[in-house]
Amino acid sequence: MASYESEHAIDPPSTNPSERPRRPDLSTFFSTLSQITPDTSVPRTRQHAVPVPNEVSAAFRNLADAFGVMRRDSRGTDSEFLDSLIESLMSSAERPPREIEGVDEEYIAGLERVSIKKVRKEDDCPICGNPFSDDPHPLLVRLPCHSTHIFDLECVRPWLRLRGTCPLDRVDLGKRERERKKKHLEDIKKNAKPEDEEEEWDGLYG
Numbered sequence: 001m002a003s004y005e006s007e008h009a010i011d012p013p014s015t016n017p018s019e020r021p022r023r024p025d026l027s028t029f030f031s032t033l034s035q036i037t038p039d040t041s042v043p044r045t046r047q048h049a050v051p052v053p054n055e056v057s058a059a060f061r062n063l064a065d066a067f068g069v070m071r072r073d074s075r076g077t078d079s080e081f082l083d084s085l086i087e088s089l090m091s092s093a094e095r096p097p098r099e100i101e102g103v104d105e106e107y108i109a110g111l112e113r114v115s116i117k118k119v120r121k122e123d124d125c126p127i128c129g130n131p132f133s134d135d136p137h138p139l140l141v142r143l144p145c146h147s148t149h150i151f152d153l154e155c156v157r158p159w160l161r162l163r164g165t166c167p168l169d170r171v172d173l174g175k176r177e178r179e180r181k182k183k184h185l186e187d188i189k190k191n192a193k194p195e196d197e198e199e200e201w202d203g204l205y206g
């Protein structure tokens, strides 16, 4: 006969809604992400150029799960919007891309910060659906695609790292960033004078 204790050994955690965190814990997502996006400051070897498809799938699935929790807990959120994000993540989990097209942490750190004083009291984060003013430590960012595309930094960060697009209009910020970096590298190359070119001018000073 099972004792009372063995049947009730695990108490469910307290579910006081006022103590509910603003968003689910994303540490699993970020540790998976670090497996598939090696530190870009270290030169990449061929071996690391293509991440393992299973891990890529896992990252997309982790984030879809987290958004699923937000959808379930949301009060005033546009659940159709979250559904579209989840659907997009799940389709990538099924057919993982060969490379992660998200932006890096440097890009995230450079996003325009928005003061809580600059938003209306009723404005909320499109992802978690919580009013910005509810957050005791608000950290808001504006994406460069549109002046009204403002999010909680911690809500939009995982999506940007993985997808590199604005969740609202899907402007490909990652692609813009890759093109900007590529152009920057080309400019450096152009400005650095190759040695043989210098030799051609020797006659003028001789």
Ligand SMILES: [Zn+2]
Pocket: 023, 125, 126, 127, 128, 129, 130, 151, 152, 155
């Ligand atoms: Zn949020």
Ligand SMILES: [Zn+2]
Pocket: 143, 145, 146, 149, 166, 167, 168, 169, 170, 171
């Ligand atoms: Zn946008």
